[in-house]
Amino acid sequence: MALDKKDWKILATLSKDCRTSLTQIAKAVGVSREVADYRIKKLVKTGMIKSFCTEVNLQALGYTKHVVYLELKNVDKEKEENVFKQLRNHKFISWIVTSTGKWSIIFDIHTKNTQHLSKIIKELKQELGNYFGEYEIVTLENYQYFHSKFFGEKDTVPKKKTKELSLDDTDLSLLKILRNNARIDYVKLSKDIKLTPEAISKRIKKLKDNNIIKQFYIFPDLTKLGFEHYNIQINLENIGNEKEEKILNYLQNHKSVSFIYKPISHWDIEFGVFVNNPGELRDFMLQLRTLHPENIRIKDVALFYEEILPNFLPEGVF
Numbered sequence: 001m002a003l004d005k006k007d008w009k010i011l012a013t014l015s016k017d018c019r020t021s022l023t024q025i026a027k028a029v030g031v032s033r034e035v036a037d038y039r040i041k042k043l044v045k046t047g048m049i050k051s052f053c054t055e056v057n058l059q060a061l062g063y064t065k066h067v068v069y070l071e072l073k074n075v076d077k078e079k080e081e082n083v084f085k086q087l088r089n090h091k092f093i094s095w096i097v098t099s100t101g102k103w104s105i106i107f108d109i110h111t112k113n114t115q116h117l118s119k120i121i122k123e124l125k126q127e128l129g130n131y132f133g134e135y136e137i138v139t140l141e142n143y144q145y146f147h148s149k150f151f152g153e154k155d156t157v158p159k160k161k162t163k164e165l166s167l168d169d170t171d172l173s174l175l176k177i178l179r180n181n182a183r184i185d186y187v188k189l190s191k192d193i194k195l196t197p198e199a200i201s202k203r204i205k206k207l208k209d210n211n212i213i214k215q216f217y218i219f220p221d222l223t224k225l226g227f228e229h230y231n232i233q234i235n236l237e238n239i240g241n242e243k244e245e246k247i248l249n250y251l252q253n254h255k256s257v258s259f260i261y262k263p264i265s266h267w268d269i270e271f272g273v274f275v276n277n278p279g280e281l282r283d284f285m286l287q288l289r290t291l292h293p294e295n296i297r298i299k300d301v302a303l304f305y306e307e308i309l310p311n312f313l314p315e316g317v318f
Contacts, residue, residue: 003048003225006031010039011049011220012151018052018182018216047221051310052183055145055214056175056317060165063110063317065140066117067261067270071133072104080104083131084308091316092120096308099231103302104133106231107309110317138270141262145311147217149255150225150274165210170195174203175213176318180310182216219310227274229258230281233267233299244268247292256284267299 003011009029013020026036043049058065072083087093087107096107111117117137125132146155167175174193177184186197193200207213222229236244251257251271258272275281281301289296 007039007043007048008151010036011043011218012148012153014040014049014052014218015148015151015153015220016215016217018218046224048224049218050221050307051180051219051312052216053180053219053310053312054175054178054182054216055147056179056313057212057214058110058313058317060212061167061317063112065143066109066111067138067140067263068107068109068121069103069136069138070105070107071102071135072131073133074130075104079131083128086127088309090120090124090314092116092314094309094314095311098305098308099302100305101300101302105308106304108311109137110314136266138261138263138266141264143259143261144252145217145259146252146257147215149258150220150222150227152255155252165206165212167212171203171207171212172318174200175207175313176315178204178213178216179318180312219312222274222307226276228277228281229304230273230275231270231300231302231304232273232285233270233301235297235299236268236295237297239295243292243295247296250288250291254284256280272304 006029010025013025013028022033022036022040025040026033029036031039040049072080075083083105084096087096087105092110094108094110096105098104099106109117109120111120121137148155170193174189177189177192186200189200190197195203204213236247239247248260248269251260251269256273256275258274261270262268263270273281273284275284285298285301289298
């Protein structure tokens with residue numbers, strides 16, 4: 001599907017807040033509500049938009065994110081698909097992507113504590129059996145996603161402090177629905193939650209104001225947008241906090257950096273870069289090394305090949 005300027009504007013608007021009303025989108029793009037609605041539905045039908053997601057503050061729910069890098073063994077195409085199906089259906093796994101290089105597949109696990117993580121890994125080893133090869137687990141200290149950069153927009157998510165907020169069952173039910181269906185309207189939500197649309201609107205506002213909901217965004221098919229998405233891991237040497245902050249600030253503000261992870265161990269920073277071709281990636285890496293030649297050591301670079309599951313929280317968290 002060839003995208004025109006109006007499609008890109010719609011995608012950019014939805015990437016900042018996918019709950020933006022049709023009226024507001026139509027006004028921003030310069031089309032009627034009917035045309036805006038038709039174009040959004042077409043973007044979904046063609047797979048350009050894979051999901052309307054809610055970024056939820058995981059720590060506020062009492063969970064920690066871990067990234068698992070797994071080598072699959074003894075698999076053909078059919079067996080690999082069965083592995084993907086098992087992982088997709090897991091209650092605590094999200095964002096599954098295949099990769100080039102050493103690791104066959106990368107995915108996130110969300111756990112309450114180390115015992116919970118150990119239990120999940122043990123169960124996966126039993127379920128996948130001989131397919132489960134060498135692996136690494138990286139626990140994240142913190143992480144950031146930049147959903148709007150894919151569409152040439154600066155990330156405008158305000159940095160709010162998380163306030164203490166006691167979540168009741170209704171809040172959790174609301175988050176569970178919104179996590180992968182963020183554009184659902186208030187009338188449908190009202191039927192599922194058994195509250196008035198006005199009451200639901202107030203709850204969503206409260207969750208946003210208290211930084212439980214960080215952002216409503218779209219999960220696009222980057223391949224269809226013409227991008228290659230790479231994962232880069234670096235170590236920092238002979239460096240203090242001030243220089244590290246400069247490097248992080250550079251990555252945060254770079255137009256092609258899609259996310260930043262700060263692992264507790266293994267390597268110092270991991271981040272995503274989306275480019276149109278390998279030449280652009282090479283230019284990016286040269287710039288990064290030129291800026292900090294004595295401080296940055298590249299540990300690994302891998303291409304994200306196919307995203308099997310969008311990046312929304314799994315059901316078990318709720």
